[in-house]
Amino acid sequence: MSAPAHIRVLSDAVINQIAAGEVVERPGSVLKELVENAIDAGASRIEVEVVDGGRRLIRVRDDGGGMDRDNALLAIERHATSKLRDLKDLDTIGTMGFRGEALAAIASVSQFTLSTNRADSPIGTEILIFGGKIQDVRDAGVPPGTEIAVRNLFFNVPARRKFMRTAQTEFTHVRQAFLLEALANISIAFVLRADDEEVYHLPAADSLLERIRDLYGEEVATHLRPLTFGNGVVEIGGFAGVPPFSRLDREWQVIFINGRPAGSPIVNYAIQNAYRSVLAGGRYAPLFLCIDLPAEMVDVNVHPAKKEVRFRRPTEVRDVIIEAIRLAISGPDLPGRQMPERAKPPVAFPAPHAPSAPPPPSSALPAAPPAPVAHIQPRLDWTPPPVPDAPASEPGDTPWGRYRVLGRVGGGVVVLETDAGLVLMDPRSAHERVLYERLLGAIEKGAVPSQGLLPPVTIQPSPAQCQTLRRHLELLTRMGFGVAEFGTDTFMVDALPVWLAEADPAPLLSDIADGLMQGGKGRARDWARPIIATIAGQQAVGLRRELTDAELHALIRDLARTEMPYTSPRGKPTVILFSTQELNRKFGRD
Amino acid sequence: MKIKVNTEAILDGLQKVQSVINPRNALPVLSNVLIRAADNKLELTATDMDLTVRATVPAEVLEPGVTTLPAKRILGVFRELSVDEVEMEVNKENIAFIHAASSYFRIHGIPETDYPLLPEMGDAKRYSFDQAAFRNMLKLTGYGASPDPNRSLLHGVLLSFKAGKLSVVATDSRRLALVEHDSEFPADAEMDMILPLKTVEELVRTLGESGTVTILATQQQAAFEFDGTLVISKLVEGTYPNFRQVIPQATGERVALERETFLTAVRRTSQLVSDAVSGVKLTFTTNRLEVLAAATEIGEGRETLDVKYSGPDVAISFNPAFLMDPLKALTTDEVFLDLIDDTSPGVIRSTINFVYVLMPIRVT
Numbered sequence: 035m036s037a038p039a040h041i042r043v044l045s046d047a048v049i050n051q052i053a054a055g056e057v058v059e060r061p062g063s064v065l066k067e068l069v070e071n072a073i074d075a076g077a078s079r080i081e082v083e084v085v086d087g088g089r090r091l092i093r094v095r096d097d098g099g100g101m102d103r104d105n106a107l108l109a110i111e112r113h114a115t116s117k118l119r120d121l122k123d124l125d126t127i128g129t130m131g132f133r134g135e136a137l138a139a140i141a142s143v144s145q146f147t148l149s150t151n152r153a154d155s156p157i158g159t160e161i162l163i164f165g166g167k168i169q170d171v172r173d174a175g176v177p178p179g180t181e182i183a184v185r186n187l188f189f190n191v192p193a194r195r196k197f198m199r200t201a202q203t204e205f206t207h208v209r210q211a212f213l214l215e216a217l218a219n220i221s222i223a224f225v226l227r228a229d230d231e232e233v234y235h236l237p238a239a240d241s242l243l244e245r246i247r248d249l250y251g252e253e254v255a256t257h258l259r260p261l262t263f264g265n266g267v268v269e270i271g272g273f274a275g276v277p278p279f280s281r282l283d284r285e286w287q288v289i290f291i292n293g294r295p296a297g298s299p300i301v302n303y304a305i306q307n308a309y310r311s312v313l314a315g316g317r318y319a320p321l322f323l324c325i326d327l328p329a330e331m332v333d334v335n336v337h338p339a340k341k342e343v344r345f346r347r348p349t350e351v352r353d354v355i356i357e358a359i360r361l362a363i364s365g366p367d368l369p370g371r372q373m374p375e376r377a378k379p380p381v382a383f384p385a386p387h388a389p390s391a392p393p394p395p396s397s398a399l400p401a402a403p404p405a406p407v408a409h410i411q412p413r414l415d416w417t418p419p420p421v422p423d424a425p426a427s428e429p430g431d432t433p434w435g436r437y438r439v440l441g442r443v444g445g446g447v448v449v450l451e452t453d454a455g456l457v458l459m460d461p462r463s464a465h466e467r468v469l470y471e472r473l474l475g476a477i478e479k480g481a482v483p484s485q486g487l488l489p490p491v492t493i494q495p496s497p498a499q500c501q502t503l504r505r506h507l508e509l510l511t512r513m514g515f516g517v518a519e520f521g522t523d524t525f526m527v528d529a530l531p532v533w534l535a536e537a538d539p540a541p542l543l544s545d546i547a548d549g550l551m552q553g554g555k556g557r558a559r560d561w562a563r564p565i566i567a568t569i570a571g572q573q574a575v576g577l578r579r580e581l582t583d584a585e586l587h588a589l590i591r592d593l594a595r596t597e598m599p600y601t602s603p604r605g606k607p608t609v610i611l612f613s614t615q616e617l618n619r620k621f622g623r624d
Numbered sequence: 625m626k627i628k629v630n631t632e633a634i635l636d637g638l639q640k641v642q643s644v645i646n647p648r649n650a651l652p653v654l655s656n657v658l659i660r661a662a663d664n665k666l667e668l669t670a671t672d673m674d675l676t677v678r679a680t681v682p683a684e685v686l687e688p689g690v691t692t693l694p695a696k697r698i699l700g701v702f703r704e705l706s707v708d709e710v711e712m713e714v715n716k717e718n719i720a721f722i723h724a725a726s727s728y729f730r731i732h733g734i735p736e737t738d739y740p741l742l743p744e745m746g747d748a749k750r751y752s753f754d755q756a757a758f759r760n761m762l763k764l765t766g767y768g769a770s771p772d773p774n775r776s777l778l779h780g781v782l783l784s785f786k787a788g789k790l791s792v793v794a795t796d797s798r799r800l801a802l803v804e805h806d807s808e809f810p811a812d813a814e815m816d817m818i819l820p821l822k823t824v825e826e827l828v829r830t831l832g833e834s835g836t837v838t839i840l841a842t843q844q845q846a847a848f849e850f851d852g853t854l855v856i857s858k859l860v861e862g863t864y865p866n867f868r869q870v871i872p873q874a875t876g877e878r879v880a881l882e883r884e885t886f887l888t889a890v891r892r893t894s895q896l897v898s899d900a901v902s903g904v905k906l907t908f909t910t911n912r913l914e915v916l917a918a919a920t921e922i923g924e925g926r927e928t929l930d931v932k933y934s935g936p937d938v939a940i941s942f943n944p945a946f947l948m949d950p951l952k953a954l955t956t957d958e959v960f961l962d963l964i965d966d967t968s969p970g971v972i973r974s975t976i977n978f979v980y981v982l983m984p985i986r987v988t
Contacts, residue, residue, distance in 0.1 A: 486983030
């Protein structure tokens, strides 16, 4: 086999343009490369400026070490240039890593200015490059650090220029790249200016939470709860949002793997799974997920821009993430739980059970029932849920320790006053949550009553389903099923869990077998969750009528004891809080 | 068509038939009531295609005719009229004009030709039964049927004409209610039919307290004629489960209970378990019955009754609603509860030929 007749060596300019295609996609990726350069230069403050979404200008200025003229020239040339004469030079380039190449690539597709100076040098260097060709290298008065300005990106590559989107879209990407860098480097102060307007001004932060607050605002920050969980190999840190606080896109979800922004389908799956029973489908809670694991357990070379990784043991990572998020958002003392604090003496309301208690302050709603006793033992229609495994809290120590029912509005929505402010509660969603946790608890304790069947029925599931049922007979018994094998691939069902007793046994067990198969090795309660959420929903359907006062108080108390009182198992909110501060703000009161 | 009719009478007739109409049906004409005027009477018919009810109302027919009019509208109109007699005329375009004292209404109808044909009964078997007794049999069993329309067989009530008696049975696979009554019919008229629950409810609502009901049945449908009313229903296809095999033959201990007292005790204690997740527990000791409903963290309700009981101590739990259903439907003073052990079905019997089998709840 002979070599093709003509092989031409590509010029540096062409090579750089090809490289640019890989590294430089759009203004956002330019920003990322420039900011990472600045970080490598040891900056403590990085200022970013973009004009027209970065299409006309991207300028990044840092107060890092800066470069002398030779290094500056090296930085913007590919390593295979005449500048690289011997191995000693390689050491110098080392700090720049492959980004030296990125700078060259960017410079080849833009009008590029690099100004830099070292702290110990009186005069700095300015290099002007036009489409990869050095126009000028000159002395300039430059403060210590480096400033790189990239103008008219892709001015010489019409094909790529066409693919740039509107300034607004490009700015969204610029901002996203900026946010990721700002979150990954909290000790560095950042500024982002767009079209002469300051978008972000972030002082160096002491903690990730502080940086999140500066970036996303107070509201997001107060709904976060720290993630701290690991199995000794995979460690999870960061913050998870407490439902129902959420939005319809993943804007608030950021994932760092070993300190670098990245993602993986399995991580998304784990997040979805962890939030499934507490957030409605299509809603995303804020999440700043930091996954740390040994380098050999993660393969970063999947995606050219290293946005996606692959794990060596994905199920382990998944399980740790799920557990971490669940622990974080179900624990007591949720920061988002703005209900009355436990330690405060009951001053906000007259103790309603005290005989001398004055009548409630003139209520606007005449129909409001008398001030309730929060801990009366009324004629209840619901069994309270089992106390979750959460760290023990003092008895009666519920977030709704003090409240007053003001009345009902709009088709049964209950209006409550609490120390924290005004609370609206949907009794149906609340009831669903209470039932759901109670059923889960009963299953875990194996205390589900069984309703006998008259007569017992035989079912013949598919062979695969039979195998699954056979393997899980003990679990089914714990759930309240009376199931026994009855000949080849035939089962006899003589009892169903009371809360499923209305169902037709054959399709029910077929569904459950399928659920078990899909659930795989996960814990029983994981596969059971969706089924149980559906059951709770069906049971709560019966709750169309208006609740009696006693039932209402029982419901409020039961809800307060649940692990996750703010959403129904299908993710609808159970309560909506208007804090006193919020009300004051809206009314313009001080 | 032109008629004069007593307001009360036509209201009564409309109310009998309109409950059949499915508010979400696809054919607009099925929201209408078919009105046929002839021979000094009005025939009012409504159907949902599975169940058809026809009532007859005496009227002065000035001009015979037939049309269909929106049931809800004319019912509303007649209900609001405060006169004793109404005159209604329907023209060829099926527009009805109603005159009553100072009121005047014009209502658009749909031609009778759009209305589905009534099912033909063809070669039917024929039975007659005392209306009140038949109604009572349906009342004593109907609550036992499954409310789930997907469980077709169990979402119906079995009428079994066999061996010189009518047996009416309903079960939802957790309890079964059976009542039997002697009935005369020729041997070749023995048959089983399963009435949809909706038909049973309609019959309980419209059957009267006296007179007879004539039942005509084919394999596909059954018709009930009484007091000028005709109810025609599709039957549920399939073979009803063998209900005799679930009635325990062995009788363990029998307790006689005052029905009202027992019912009240269960109702009171079950206030603590109204979500039906836990049962009420009946504990029999010598001459004593304790009814207990308890739920962790809520509390408990307990009630003790003096009973005549000399058997061994036994405790058994039931769904309180299921326990109360037959006690509410029965009218006798005394009921008997037969128990074998805490996992075998309990059986409630009465002085009439009534059997109710109820599976217990057990906690693993």
